[in-house]
Amino acid sequence: MTKKKIILLGATGSVGVQALDVIAAHPEQFELVGFAFGKNIEKAREIIQAFSPKIVVAAQESSQVTLAKAFPDVELHVGNEGLITLARTEGYDILLNAIVGSVGLPPTIEAVQLGRDIALANKETLVVAGYTIMAEAARTGSKILPVDSEHAAIFQVLQGVAKSDVRSLTITASGGSFRDKTHEELVDVTLEDALAHPNWTMGAKITLDSATMVNKGLEVIEAHHLFGIPYDDIHVVLHRESVVHSMVTLKDGAVLAQLGATDMREPIQYALSYPRHLTMHHETPFDLTEIGALHFEKMDLVRFPMLDLAYRVGKLGGGYPAVYNAANEIANQAFQDGKITFLEIEQLITRAVFEHMEFDGQTLHQILASDERTRQKVSQWVEDLTQEKKIALTEVRK
Ligand SMILES: NC(=O)C1=CN([C@@H]2O[C@H](COP(=O)(O)OP(=O)(O)OC[C@H]3O[C@@H](n4cnc5c(N)ncnc54)[C@H](OP(=O)(O)O)[C@@H]3O)[C@@H](O)[C@H]2O)C=CC1
Ligand SMILES: CC(=O)[C@@H](O)[C@H](O)COP(=O)(O)O
Ligand SMILES: [Mn+2]
Missing domain, CATH: 1.10.1740.10 (RNA polymerase sigma factor, region 2, helix turn helix motif)
Known part of the structure; x- marks a missing residue:
């Protein structure tokens, strides 16, 4: 069996480390051939030792120099140019973009233009350049496979569904760490409070975005680009449990939902193994009888103005x-x-x-x-x- 060769941008981060778990759990399916990281050189060293990649990109020159001495057989590059070099590397099947922020955009565009498949966690990339990326992907045949849990859910339920049969999408929102506070009560909240997400363990930037509701705003725009659905047909509901990852309503009124544990290894693995569903070796217990009840509430756009603003900028x-x-x-x-x-x-x-x-x-x-x-x-x-x-x-x- 030929293994899927993977390039991982953001290997030292929250999604990156979970992606490495998935790759390590399926050595017969996946091989890490290259990765990029920011500042965490110790973690990068561990990854090189564990996975023996051919090519590594560091954000800082000092890391490149240190790693070059320790690993003379590894091809090392640096900075944003290095990310482009990584995207242009021959002989990989899928680029998993788990960098945070729009620094992930240039290598994504490069890989898409070369017709490479992308597993996309980095939602900022689609928000900034969604029309270009999707148009280039259609031109080159590059597949954009969503990793963001809501979009991975929608992508899964849409398998075998004609786009013309879709009436609307419903993205679920946990409400973030301040969901039970009024807007006035946000005046003196701290970073520590904001980083206490009720359901997911994630990097600092996205956890804070979840508290401001910018994360859901970015996700609405991301969904518009990924699935080609008009903004008025993309809804958001407050769902405290984050068990229903998202839903699709079909023209006949049927609602298809994807449910699961709050564990990013599931959507990461599916994006890498698509169209197959492989065994999950790290399965997180998921028992609806233990969860008992699921709750859904309307989003209050006055309480969460950043969601309202996201719809406006998306439509503009x-x-x-x-x-x-x-x-x-x-x-x-x-x-x-x-x-x-x-x-x-x-x-x-x-x-x-x-x-x-x-x-x-x-x-x-x-x-x-x-x-x-x-x-x-x-x-x-x-x-x-x-x-x-x-x-x-x-x-x-x-
Ligand atoms: N965490 C999650 O569960 C989810 C995340 N996402 C999205 O996935 C993306 C990653 O999120 P998350 O994993 O939480 O973020 P983290 O902050 O945990 O990780 C970010 C990664 O990007 C690397 N990085 C940052 N700047 C650079 C740079 N200039 N060059 C190369 N690498 C860089 C970091 O390196 P280093 O640490 O070495 O500095 C790190 O590996 C975000 O876009 C987020 O919105 C989407 C859904 C869920
Ligand atoms: C795991 C994931 O995909 C995050 O984007 C998650 O959705 C954040 O949760 P909320 O933004 O719903 O709080
Ligand atoms: Mn999400």
């Missing part, structure tokens, strides 16, 4: 989703760095979107320019807020 199209995403990436990091408050995240995103103006028919080049401008602007606003707070503190102390 062009560079608007990229602006929403870029502002969020900067604001999310600024909150993690203690520079701004939780509510300032949504204030900065809203301001960036409302200040953005463009004409119809944006090219990818123009979208990426808007992305870059937004990052610079929002970074400046974060600095301004930091200065204002310093001045206010000095006044209080006087």
Whole structure:
């Protein structure tokens, strides 16, 4: 049997490590031929020892130098150029993109243009350049296999269903760590509070996005691109248990849902083994009689304005989703760095979107320019807020 050769971007992260579990559990099916990582050189060292990949990309030059001494047989590259080199490597079957943020976009576009299959966890990539990626994938025959749990669920239930028979999609939202707080109560929440997700263990950025509801906003846009469904037919419901991963309503009213444990190894494995469902060697116990009851509530778009804004930017199209995403990436990091408050995240995103103006028919080049401008602007606003707070503190102390 020929093994599927895998390139893994973001191997040291939450999705990356779980993907390595899946690869290691199926040595007869999968082989890791290359990977990229950010700063975690110790983890990268362990991965090289365990999987003997041919090619590795580090985000930092110092890591490249250190690893080159330790592993002279491994081809080492660095930075964003290195990610492109990795995407261009000969002899792999699927590129699993589990990098966080839109730094994952250029290697994805490169691989899609070469007709390579992509297992996509990195939702920011589709939000920024969904039309380009899907159009290029259709042109080259590259398959975009969703890893995000909701989209993996929809993808699974759509197997064998004609697109013309689909009435709508329903994406479930846990509500995040602050689902039982009012908007006013968010004024002084901490990073530690925000990172306590009720159901999933994930990286910091996405866990915080879940608390602001930006994650669900990104997922609505991601679903629009992946499945070609209009925004008005993509619904979100609050589902506290995260057991129903998402649903599809067909034209005759039948509702097809995919259920399962809150374990990302399931969607990761399916994206890698598609169209087969392999045995899950790390199966997480899942017993509906233990869970007992499932709850579904309407989303309150006033309580969760970032979801409302995501629909607006999605419908506007062009560079608007990229602006929403870029502002969020900067604001999310600024909150993690203690520079701004939780509510300032949504204030900065809203301001960036409302200040953005463009004409119809944006090219990818123009979208990426808007992305870059937004990052610079929002970074400046974060600095301004930091200065204002310093001045206010000095006044209080006087
Ligand atoms: N975690 C989850 O369960 C889910 C995640 N997703 C999506 O998957 C993506 C990854 O999420 P998650 O695993 O939680 O994130 P993590 O923060 O845990 O991991 C991010 C990974 O990206 C790497 N990385 C960051 N910057 C660079 C760079 N410039 N070059 C190369 N590698 C880089 C990190 O390296 P290092 O750590 O070495 O710095 C790390 O390996 C996100 O887009 C997220 O929205 C979607 C659904 C579920
Ligand atoms: C596991 C996964 O796919 C995450 O995107 C998850 O959906 C986050 O949960 P909520 O955004 O619903 O809180
Ligand atoms: Mn998700």
